[in-house]
Amino acid sequence: MRTVSTMERRLTQMIYLCALLCLFSAQSLVAAVVPMDREEVIQRSEAIFVATVAKKNVRWNDQGNMIVTDYVFTSSDVLFGNIKGEVTLTFAGGQLAEEGQSVSEVPEYFVGERVLLMVEDTRNPLLSPVTGMYQGSYVASQIEENGAALVLDGEGHLVVEKGEKVPFDAFVERVRREIPEAKAKPLPRREVPADLEHLVLRDLPVQAYDPDSVYELTPDARDADHPASAEDLAGPLSLGARRINGVDSQMGLDQHGRQADLPTHEWSYSHRAKNVPIVFNPLPSGGLIGSHDQYQMSYWNTYADIFRVMSSTGSWAWKNNRYDIAGFVNNATMISQFGSGWGSSTLAVCWLRWDSSGFSIEADIAMNPAFSWTVNDYDTYSNSSLYNADRTLLHEIGHAWGLNHQFNALSVMNYAPHKYRAYTVLSGDDTMAVRAAFSSKSVSRTDLGVALYYANGYQNYSDSTLSATFVPKGSTVTISNFMLENVGTTTISSPQVRxxxxxxxxxxxxxxxxxxxxxxxxxxxxxxxxxRTLTIPASTPTGWYYIGAWIGMSSDSVGNNNSSWCGRRIYVY
Known part of the structure; x- marks a missing residue:
């Protein structure tokens, strides 16, 4: 998965300049991770320490196919683990004179910075030694409050707890106090319960890694969506737009009955695919997941017709000039081919490679077979150990054409809480982005979507709110903060929800x-x-119920977003 890196947040213009100056090609790797709270990050960390970044060295890995950065950290305060003096940690990604690789989710540091690191593994190579890729990385920012440096998390955001910005030194002491209690607890279990084993995919397809199968690059055939002029830099770098904030006759209300704030919707893409159609070497056919990568490409094609597939070759390789769905690549292969293993929280990766024009020319997607995957999407809703393969593929395929993360609105590119990842749905931000990126491939259609949940802060969704839990038969209940969005290309007059x-x-x-x-x-x-206020029929049998919404327009040609259920129950009596 891709997002703006921590370093980019701190030096956005400099990073973009580096991208423009690359003379040959550049690459990025984007990773989907399991979100963890701080307690679990502490639990899964082999070492936790405060240090200063003393040195930085960028080089090719031993295999010669990935740029890595070695950081030397001088420790000053070891909170946990066996760390003494200087420690060298290697992170995927970096910038060399001839080529750059921007690796999202992997933190980057400046020499001289003070950091608090929670490290998963100090001995074995990982894409990021930081626990949870970025989740165990904290930096003392240059932003001060009352003379004290504030702390930035691994995504470059100020840490705010109980509504207050947290000074770095105070945060260190808070973590120090949390460590004994966290370490005393058992690790959260990721095993699937026995009664759910039948949902787990067992036949996980994988293509053989074959670095000798190099394809010729597709001739440069950019159309109006892909201008050849170097003056048009919006496409290869980024493009953002705000959604229209609607004013319905009944606005959303929070749990206290106050009007809810409308969320800001922004999307962006970078290093958009140069040539269309984007032709993927797909998963081999057969098995329960054999064609699900193609299903998700087809879903994107519903809005912009950009994907095609070739017959599966049975092999894949990075830097072979071809778009590959590698499948479920084991840790041993990752280490042998790239010198870095999966790590305990990495679900999937998408490698992206672009040339000097800034437009991408290759993307490869791999998924981690160490997790329990299913294509029974809804069964992941209440089972935190099951992972939705369909939504993960839809997300990574979005990265493959160039779409960035969106952490503040409903989007398949958001790291939503686990239960909401049961929904394999493209939201308005996603469909706007792909239509803007490939406007000549945009598909005209009528499509109304409903969601009985809403974006509620950074990487967070909440269920729509209800005015009451216990509702007498024949009386009313008001459901607030549900999303109704037009993700089609035509105006929908008087949209109706059942x-x-x-x-x-x-x-x-x-x-x-x-x-x-x-x-x-x-x-x-x-x-x-x-x-909206709903009247509960007097004939309703007594009992607990969920509220469901259905879009039943005959002109609506997309079914993925026509159903939604509120995660809060009512008791009818």
Whole structure:
């Protein structure tokens, strides 16, 4: 997965300048990770220490196919583990004179910076030795408050706890106090319970690694979406746009009945694919997941027709000038081919390579077979040890065409809390981005989406709110903060939502119809964060129910976003 790196947050213009000055080619690797709270990061860390960055050396790895950066850290305060004096840690990515590799999720540092590092492994090579790729990295920023340096997390954001910005030194002491309690607890289990074993994919396909199969680069055939002029730099670097903030007749309300703030929707892409169609070497056919990579390409094609597949070759290689779905690549292969293993929290990676024009010419996607994967998407909702292969593929394929992370709005590119990753859905930010990036390939269609959850801060979603938990038969309940968005290309007049009560979330089994609500007209690429009051039928049997929403327009040609369920229950009596 790709996002703006920590170093880019601190020196965005400098990094972009470096990208422009690369004379040959540059590459990035983007990784999907398991989000962890600080307690689990501490639990999974072999060493935790405060240090100053003393030296930095960028070089090719021993295999000669990945740039790495060696940092020498001078430790000053060891909170946990066997760290003495200077320690050298190697991170994937870096900038050499002839080539650069920007590796997202892997932290970068300046010489002279003070850091607090939680390190997963000090002996065996990983893409990032920091626990959770970036989640165990903290930096004393140059931003001060009351004379004290504030702390930045591994994504370059100021650490805020209980509404207050946290000074670096105070944060170190807080972590010191947390370590004994965290280490005394057992690690959170990632094993799938026995009753769910039947959901786990066992036949995980993988293509053989064959570095000798190098393809000729596709001739440069850029159309109007891919201008050849060096003056047009928006495409290879980034492009952002804000969604339209709608004003429905009933706006969203928070749990206290106050009007909810409309979220800011922004998307961006960088190093957009140079040539279209993007032709992938797909997973081999067969097995439960054999064609699911193609299903997700087809889903992107619903909005911009950019993907095609060749017959699977049965092999893949990085830097072979071809787009490959490598499959489920084991740790031994990762180490032998790249000198770096998966790490305990890395779900998937997408390597991206671009030439001197800034447009990408190759992307390869690999997934970590150490996790329990399923294509029964909804079953991952309440099972934190199961991972949705479909959504992960949809996310990584988004990176393959150039789409960046979006951490503040509903998006397949967001690191949503685990239960929301059960939904393999492209949101408005995703569809706007791919249409903007490949405007001549945009597909005209009518498509209304509904979500009974909403973006609620950085990398966070929340369920729509309900005015009551216990609801008498024949009375009303108000559902607030649900999203209704037009992700099609035509205006939808008087969009309608049908409402149901269901005994089980993410299922229409035994659904009981409640009624329909009508909403104000929605133009293309706009949305409502809104509320509606529902009357519970007097004939409803007593019991617990979830509220479900369904888009039933005959003109709506996309079904992925037509169903949604609220994660809060009501008791009808």
């Amino acid at each position: 409402w149901y009560l269901v005994p089980n979330i993410n299922s229409w089994g035994s659904a009981r119809y409640v009624g329909a609500t009508t909403h104000s007209s929605l133009s293309s690429n706009s949305y409502w964060l809104t509320s």
